[in-house]
Amino acid sequence: MNKKLARIMSISLALILCMVLAVPTLALGGSSGVSTSIKVPVYLIMDKDAHVPQTTINYTVTSATPPDVASDEFVISAGIMDGVAGATGSVQFIDDQETNVSGENLPGGSTDKKYAETEIEVDFSAVEFTEPGVYRYAITESAPEAGLPAGVTLADPATKYIDVYVERADDAVDTLTIQGVFLINSNDTIKANGSTGSDAGQFAKGSGFENLYGTYDLTIGKNVSGNQASRNKYFQVTVTIIGGANTDSYDVVVNSEYETNPETISVNAGAGAAVFWLKHGETITVQGLPSGAQYMVSENPDGYTATYGVTVDGESAVAAGTSGSTYINNDGLNGNTVVTFDNNRAGTVPTGILLTVAPFAVLMLVGIVGAALIIKKKSKSM
Numbered sequence: 478m479n480k481k482l483a484r485i486m487s488i489s490l491a492l493i494l495c496m497v498l499a500v501p502t503l504a505l506g507g508s509s510g511v512s513t514s515i516k517v518p519v520y521l522i523m524d525k526d527a528h529v530p531q532t533t534i535n536y537t538v539t540s541a542t543p544p545d546v547a548s549d550e551f552v553i554s555a556g557i558m559d560g561v562a563g564a565t566g567s568v569q570f571i572d573d574q575e576t577n578v579s580g581e582n583l584p585g586g587s588t589d590k591k592y593a594e595t596e597i598e599v600d601f602s603a604v605e606f607t608e609p610g611v612y613r614y615a616i617t618e619s620a621p622e623a624g625l626p627a628g629v630t631l632a633d634p635a636t637k638y639i640d641v642y643v644e645r646a647d648d649a650v651d652t653l654t655i656q657g658v659f660l661i662n663s664n665d666t667i668k669a670n671g672s673t674g675s676d677a678g679q680f681a682k683g684s685g686f687e688n689l690y691g692t693y694d695l696t697i698g699k700n701v702s703g704n705q706a707s708r709n710k711y712f713q714v715t716v717t718i719i720g721g722a723n724t725d726s727y728d729v730v731v732n733s734e735y736e737t738n739p740e741t742i743s744v745n746a747g748a749g750a751a752v753f754w755l756k757h758g759e760t761i762t763v764q765g766l767p768s769g770a771q772y773m774v775s776e777n778p779d780g781y782t783a784t785y786g787v788t789v790d791g792e793s794a795v796a797a798g799t800s801g802s803t804y805i806n807n808d809g810l811n812g813n814t815v816v817t818f819d820n821n822r823a824g825t826v827p828t829g830i831l832l833t834v835a836p837f838a839v840l841m842l843v844g845i846v847g848a849a850l851i852i853k854k855k856s857k858s859m
Contacts, residue, residue: 513602514562515639515658517616518685521570521629522592527692527765529593530725532570532629533621534688536597538563541615541638544665552610556641560603561614567621568595572725596685599639606643606653613664614639618686627720627809628767632686638664660685691768696815701757703823706781708757711735712820713777716763717750718742720770720809725749727766733759769809774816776802781820788815 521532538561543553558564570593599616606612617636625631642657697716701708718727726743735754742751742763753761766772776783783802789795790812798804804816 511654511656512658513655514598514600515660517597517599517637517639517660519568519595519597519618520592520685520687521594521690522590522687523690524692524765525589525591526694526728527591527690528726528728529570529572530626530629530690530767531572532626532690533567533623534569534625534631534686535565535567535619535621536616537565537619538599538614538616538639541613541664543611543613551642552608553640554608554610554612556612556614556639557604557606560601560605562600562603563598566597568597570595601641601655601658604641606641606655609644609653612641612643614641615664616660618688626725626767627769628691630689630691632688634662635686637662637686638666692765693768693810694762694764694813695766695772695810696760696762696813697753697755697774698760698815698817699755699757700817700819701781701821702819703781703821705824706820706822710779711754711756712779712781712818714753714755714761714818715750715773715775716742716753716761717748717773717775718744718763718766718770719748719772720744720767725767728764730762730764733761735759766810768811771805771807771809773803773805774818775804776818776820778802778820781822783818783820785816785818787817789813 519534519536521529523529540556540558542555597616599614604612615636615638618631619635620631638661640659640661641655642659643653644656646652646654695716697714699712699714701710726741726749729738729740729742729751731738731740731753733753733755735756738753738761739751742749755761774785782800783798784800785796785798785802785804787796787804796804802818806814
């Protein structure tokens with residue numbers, strides 16, 4: 478009986494020893510249920526009609542020098558870089574990316590926009606922190622070496638901050654654990670009190686990088702005028718888009734009865750073109766062109782006299798062609814634009830010819846009437 482009891486006590490003692498030895502190991506990665514990493518959202522916000530452009534954005538995590546401001550209960554120190562996973566890298570948005578694209582719950586509360594979302598993950602579990610306190614890091618967005626696509630601008634500000642809260646695991650054990658990792662918007666923002674809760678009222682939490690993709694619509698219209706013009710005639714119009722990523726495509730809203738007008742324009746090697754057919758009163762609208770994109774619109778007037786007018790955001794004409802059938806915008810789109818081509822064919826009735834033949838026509842008429850009377854008289858005498 479004593480041997481059995483001794484065996485049970487030995488096994489229990491061994492289990493307790495294992496649990497004690499396991500505590501410091503668990504503490505190295507943070508207390509149970511507390512994440513040692515952070516996922517920073519990266520948004521690309523655009524009009525609902527725009528396609529997601531092929532975009533690469535670089536990011537870098539560095540040690541941030543904290544402001545010279547006293548905290549209530551925390552010491553704020555510059556972050557320790559050794560062991561930070563995901564300190565550099567990039568995120569990508571892909572053309573026609575539909576995952577996580579929605580007009581709901583949009584950052585900023587806009588209802589006429591949509592966004593694509595990805596994320597940056599930064600892990601601090603392998604960092605050897607030396608003292609309790611708050612360790613501050615700066616995370617910064619930047620454009621790739623090749624530059625950003627037309628219309629894409631980085632978030633303002635392009636730098637946010639990550640605070641890592643480190644505490645002593647136990648008063649009796651000299652072991653440090655991560656108690657929380659938070660994204661904040663400003664280097665001047667510090668914790669207002671000693672709580673490590675997630676209440677947004679305690680400090681200015683960051684919502685991620687809100688990058689913008691500015692786009693405009695380009696509308697091409699047709700007007701036919703003149704007393705010799707046919708309003709049922711179709712004219713060939715070619716639209717060429719210059720700029721954007723090689724795989725970008727743009728939707729076209731077609732207000733035309735012509736059955737084979739394309740509904741998209743695809744850009745390859747930095748340029749794309751499409752041919753449309755329009756008659757009087759018809760239009761096509763290329764949606765979601767990037768801000769600054771260059772374009773050219775040309776038509777075949779087919780014997781008509783062609784002129785054009787251009788308006789931007791409904792304002793008075795910003796360009797006009799008194800003679801010609803091609804409009805080239807080298808400055809790029811800077812607003813919703815309408816280019817209207819007018820095809821005119823007019824003629825004058827040659828009234829001088831009628832006056833010239835009038836006397837002869839009268840004489841001929843008199844002769845015919847006279848001949849008819851003579852024939853009628855002879856018929857009666859017979």
